Amino acid sequence: MILTAMNIKTNKAIKGVKGYWSNGRFVKPEEIALEEVGPPSKTQLKAEAGEKQALGEALLTLRADLMARLDLPDKLLDALAQAKRITSFEGRRRQMQFIGKLMRPLDAEPIREAINEQLGGxxxxxxxxxxxxxxxxxxxxxxxxxxxxxxxxxxxxxxxxxxxxxxxxxxxxPEKPESAGEAxxxxxxxxxxxxxxxxxxxxxxxxxxxxxxxxxxxxx
Known part of the structure; x- marks a missing residue:
């Protein structure tokens, strides 16, 4: 990397400080940390949405007592009830996407625990x-x-x-003799x-x- 005179002077002035150079600028450790905890990528968001949607599918068959323990928002409970009544493939697919969206702000861990408890029994x-x-x-x-x-x-x-x-x-x-062979x-x-x-x-x-x-x- 070619440094300008100003960059060289700056480099000497901060000798011994941890960090890295990027586009002629020295990035300090605290800036590195901020970059690492920045907003999630589109890939991360997509993966999280997929997991929440899968958990939503599992909620459709969760026992009533376990469901009550989760204390889910009314809007989500209504969406789950609607999903159970939808019979068309495309309609159900869209509804499950909506459920996944509603579940994004929720903590997934209690939901996983409830599902595992049901599967364990x-x-x-x-x-x-x-x-x-x-x-x-x-x-x-x-x-x-x-x-x-x-x-x-x-x-x-x-x-x-x-x-x-x-x-x-x-x-x-059988009510009639001719139905004797029936189940x-x-x-x-x-x-x-x-x-x-x-x-x-x-x-x-x-x-x-x-x-x-x-x-x-x-x-x-």
Missing amino acids: SAQLTLTLHLAEQWRDKLVASDDALGSWLTEHPQTDAQQLRALIRQARKDAK PRHGKPYREIFQLVKQALAAQSEGEDKGGVAAQEPEA
Whole structure:
């Protein structure tokens, strides 16, 4: 680099001071720091917007209790509710871009933590749902299954469960002889058995952390 006489004199005057020369001017350390913490580049802004939009996608399936804990702005909550109702691809894409924009000023860390908390519990939830489906089908198909269930879950309202099972079996019978080969119909009692069983299994799973007994699959 060719220095002018003035530059040379200036260079001698600040000998020993850290920095660098740029376009004939000596840049001091504090100026370097200011440059480093300057406004983010377009690439950085684009990456951050992409991450916020991805977090917005995850918020669409976040549990209500975790969502409430985040205390998100009403405008964002309304935008998320609108996104759930949009069915067209292009409309949903634009809505998610809008959600990403609304999320830019928000701290992403609490949102990540809430999403991770939900994902961490998903394995146990999947197992509970699987067991509930098995028990429901066994209870509707066999009287013996009811005895096994009541032995493991004595707190169950046996009278209510028996009534639901009777009605579910009645609903499953074909109304006409010609429909005998069709798949059985499943009405409200069938769904209520599932909910009853699922709640009992979920309560048992919570008690497991306090020294309870692990949930078991129904015997074949």
